[in-house]
Amino acid sequence: MHDDILNYAKRLKLSWIPQHYQEVEAQSQQEFLLKLVEAEVTQREEKKLNQLLKQSTLPTVNGETFIWNDIQLPSGMTKDFLLQGDFLEHKTNLIFYGGVGTGKTFLSTLIGLTIIRTQAKKVKFYTVASLVNALLEANNNGNLGKLMKQLSKLDLLILDELGYIPLHKQGGELLFQVISMCYETRSIIITTNLQFGQWNHVFGDQILTEAVVDRLIHHSHLLIFNGESHRYKQSILNSK
Ligand SMILES: Nc1ncnc2c1ncn2[C@@H]1O[C@H](COP(=O)(O)OP(=O)(O)OP(=O)(O)O)[C@@H](O)[C@H]1O
Ligand SMILES: [Mg+2]
Structure with a gap:
């Protein structure tokens, strides 16, 4: 027995x-x-x-408390709307705009972690550069369909650091394909140091940029990260 x-x-x-x-x-x-x-x-x-x-592939957080003081939320938006993932319900995008060290990566990571822990949702974090590299590589190896399929299964795609590195033509076009696929079907959080008017410097093409911005902002909230760099503040504190 x-x-x-x-x-x-x-x-x-x-x-x-x-x-x-x-x-x-x-x-x-x-x-x-x-x-x-x-x-x-x-x-x-x-x-x-x-x-x-x-x-x-979310970055690790070291248990620091997030300081909300210098984050300008759209009127009526609560922290819970972000952290409880309410924005996912209507496939709303979030755009985090602000200078270096103001917490864009930190908050996007915090939201991703909380949504995984509380709702067991599928989240994926990429820097724009790493996603574009993965797309280019998949395209060269004939695996683009597979990668797009993986991305289509996500509940939330986090794209960090749009604007830090200009994209080559093909990279920009592939990124557009991802953004198009996500449009109205899943949420994206995108962090950037550039105003929309300057995104053409990243995509290198005015028409493509307009198409990207149009899709991203149609159902989106803009959060503005003001204030000084926390990295800078911390390094001053540490040197005292
Ligand atoms: N609002 C905040 N509250 C607490 N700590 C913060 C905050 N913003 C930044 N920090 C601290 O500064 C570090 C850098 O922040 P973060 O990487 O999120 O900045 P960023 O806006 O993504 O900057 P960059 O544009 O250079 O990527 C964090 O790891 C954290 O230690
Ligand atoms: Mg960052």
């Missing part, structure tokens, strides 16, 4: 049960069964969460 249990448990991918069921303390058969299924569900959820976190 023991071998049969081992065999069935293995086929059900529940090998831990025959190994550990004797450690479960329960007053009744029902309680015993409850504890077993509960443990399995907890384990599966933890595993799924870890996978989502790993796949998201």
